[in-house]
Amino acid sequence: MGCGMRQDIVLHDYWRSSSAYRVRIGLNLIGLPYRRVAVDLVAGAQRGADHLAANPQGLVPVLEIDGLRLTQSLAILEYLDETRLAGFLPADAAGRARVRALAHAIAMETQPVCNLRVARHAVALGGEATMEGWMRHFIALGLEGFEGLLGQGPEGQFCHGDRPGLADLCLVPQVYNAWRWHVDLSPYPRLSAICERLDRLAAVSEAHPDRVKPLA
Structure with missing residues (x-):
């Protein structure tokens, strides 16, 4: 190229x-x-x-x-x-299936429900729902499932093995959202440890919203 x-x-x-x-x-x-x-x-x-x-x-x-x-x-x-x-995806079919499942668990299950336009609409319908309550509930639910999926696979530095892949790229923003909405991450030691390793990579830290947000 x-x-x-x-x-x-x-x-x-x-x-x-x-x-x-x-x-x-x-x-x-x-x-x-x-x-x-x-x-x-x-x-x-x-x-x-x-x-x-x-x-x-x-x-x-x-x-x-x-x-x-x-x-x-x-x-x-x-x-x-x-x-x-x-x-971003493993060479073997089984590995690719697992990594896609992890990535989809966040990108297709958790994130869509926590999209701001979805959450705002849900809160606007009335009832007892609040923005923070909605976000905390569904982010925690998604991370609980993701933590369980991690426990079913091979051990490694990242979500699948010792190299960041598609699942890790989905996990980092979701953990950032958990932090934004004050979700307790202590029940999820595996994904928390993975995120700590990812945060030490320059490629990851330089993509953080705080590094790219518009100047006030």
């Missing part, structure tokens, strides 16, 4: 988006330089004509790479795995 193509990589993201966060980590782990285009979800920029032209779903992230506009974070990460030999 030539240097010119590398310079053309553009990530449309929002600093606190879990999906964008995991793609930032992935790009950093591969060492791909990219330019960020901020999409202010709070201000409603995702519903603007320019962004809808890039992603008709009105979501982030969108990755412009290789002349393509890619959407959906897991699809983006698997594309990077296939085209850049990123190693």
Whole structure:
């Protein structure tokens, strides 16, 4: 891949988006330089004509790479795995199935329920639901299941073996959200230890929302 193509990589993201966060980590782990285009979800920029032209779903992230506009974070990460030999998925079919199951447990089970537009709608319906109560309940439920899945697999420094992979890229933003909503992580020692190791990697720490958030 030539240097010119590398310079053309553009990530449309929002600093606190879990999906964008995991793609930032992935790009950093591969060492791909990219330019960020901020999409202010709070201000409603995702519903603007320019962004809808890039992603008709009105979501982030969108990755412009290789002349393509890619959407959906897991699809983006698997594309990077296939085209850049990123190693986000194991070589064996059983390992790939396990890593995908871990990644999906967060990206397809926990995160969608904890999406702000979902939580806000649920709270707006009335009743006893509060934003913090909703988030704490579903984040804790998701992490409990993830911790159990980790216990069924081989031991390693990360979610599957000794190299960060697709599941780790999903776990880091979810633990960040747990921290934001004051979820007690002490019942989840395996995933907490993995996150501590991941946080020590420059590629991970440099993708943290606090490192990329807009200046006040």
